[in-house]
Amino acid sequence: MKNPAPQASAATATGDPSWKERMAVALARDIVDGERIISGAHTEISFAAAMLAQKMHAPNIKLQLGGTCFLVNVIDLKVQLPKTSTDYRMLRWAEIAYDHMETFMYFGAPGGRAYYKGGRPPTNKYYVGDKFFAGGIQVDGNGNANMIGIKGKDGRKFGFRGPGTVGIADIVTVATPYIFVTHHDKRTLVDRVDYISMHGPNGWRDNKYPGHGPKWIITPRAIFTFDKSGKAQLAATFAGTSAEWVRDNTGFSFALAPDFSEAQEPTEEELSVLRGEIDPDGVLRH
Amino acid sequence: MKLDPITRANRPKRKEVLMGEEEAAALIKDGDVVIVGGFGTVNHPMPIIRALIRRRVRNLTVIGAATAGLELDMLIGAGCVKKVIAPYIGAELHAPVGNCFRYAAENDEVEVYETTEYLLYSQLDAAARGLGFLPWRGGVGTSLPELNKDYVPFNDPINGEPYLAVPALHADWAIIHVGQADVYGNGQHGGARFGDRLLSRAAERVMLTAERIVPNAEIRKDPFKTSVAYADVVVEAPYGSHPFASHGFYVEDEDMIAEYVAASVAYRKRDMAAWNAYLDRWINNVPNHQEYLKKLDAGRIAHLVNAIHA
Incomplete structure (x- = not known):
């Protein structure tokens, strides 16, 4: 990478956060309890962010982990950060698994376009994307x-x-x-x-x-x-x-946002959950 | 930007949705659009159906399964229904056409939304996908688009073939009977699912009745079996499809279906005393599902359970 961001020195449970950990923590902080989160694929950062949020402050997020079409709740489960969105071992955390086509087909917003004009109405059960x-x-x-x-x-x-x-x-x-x-x-x-x-x-x-x-x-x-x-x-x-x-x-070119600031570094608690309970292998630190 | 650190200090609990049948039924209001799951004589959420009748809920639009059974007939006979959307209402050899449905349709006491199995599925599918409509070829050239102006004939822009454009059909609730569920709203069928997965997707909220409540770990043993995740309501309802069957648990109670059918024939022939006697005996004067089960003859349920393996 051309402009490497400041890196943690080694894959240990101590030390400064890596740039991937910073990104994961920032994303987790922006997740609100109860939201429907689709972690996406090829993205250990968003996997970590979503699981961190679910374990920390947002146990009711409806989390579709990976592109692999299941919903997981990992609040009390020991996990490892998967390297692909199709890792079979993730099924241990899954409460429902469905066909991939179904996820894309049934992402439909309840009420069609009306959904976007108001707040958040009640939703059909398979609408999994906030x-x-x-x-x-x-x-x-x-x-x-x-x-x-x-x-x-x-x-x-x-x-x-x-x-x-x-x-x-x-x-x-x-x-x-x-x-x-x-x-x-x-x-x-x-x-x-x-x-x-x-x-x-x-x-x-x-x-x-x-x-x-x-x-x-x-x-x-x-x-x-x-x-x-x-x-x-x-x-x-x-x-x-x-x-x-x-x-x-x-x-x-860009302007500074009116509320521009330096992002607060990950706290000890955030890092300890991230490293101890989600990413013991240090995927985010390699 | 404001991006506060997260902590476990104030972590809320995971939401549990288990509740009693009365509390659950009270969520369904006069005028709601309600999908009732199951198929034919199988997997109907009867404790909720009976509770709605007891509560004298009125003006429901009920959407049945592709083959709806006598559970809708019962709601119609009890006066809960303003409009019925179902391609079939009956119980095959037990009752070729639901008798209450027949009387109400013949006497304009209920609005019948003429449809077919796959026109209905297309409409529910459109709702589940967040689409305004879907095309379907079934019903082209029939009386369906004449009887139901929601179905709009058009030629597809690619091959010029005739289709019907069918609008999304939105529902307030889907009530689905499953084999087991956890307290978080994950439900698994014990056998065939028929149309229940799509039915639950099309509704804004889902209520499950479940033969048994199991720990979350039990659900996670086989996530492929989960039909509905994150239902809004779960009601524990052992033998909750009785007098109908529950796949994987027990078969139809033919004697009690026959008793219902006899009462519904009385309704159709305007012998309201006989009809009301049935409603009083099995619904109005039975405060809840537990009492309903107690009223059944001893050994009756065991027989139905054993018959599944016979």
């Missing part, structure tokens, strides 16, 4: 995320072919995403994405699409929120990173 986590090989200052690829020279469709949109364009229609990236650099955080896998907040706010659009862009160094016009604004930096550093290493 929040989810979406990656991006490119993310721009309007909150558009690109998982498709980067254009090549001379009008070629791809100079780099990304992993594909997976389900993020689907799930965003019913849930609020956090966009996360694991690199904070100008190649990832760009002025304008080459392809759009998932729209930023604007289309959603205009009620053009059914949904809310993304809430944050979170990186190893910082958290962006969105202003009223849907532009990314720097809301927090993690310890050891300045706003100037973010400006120098971000490909889109």
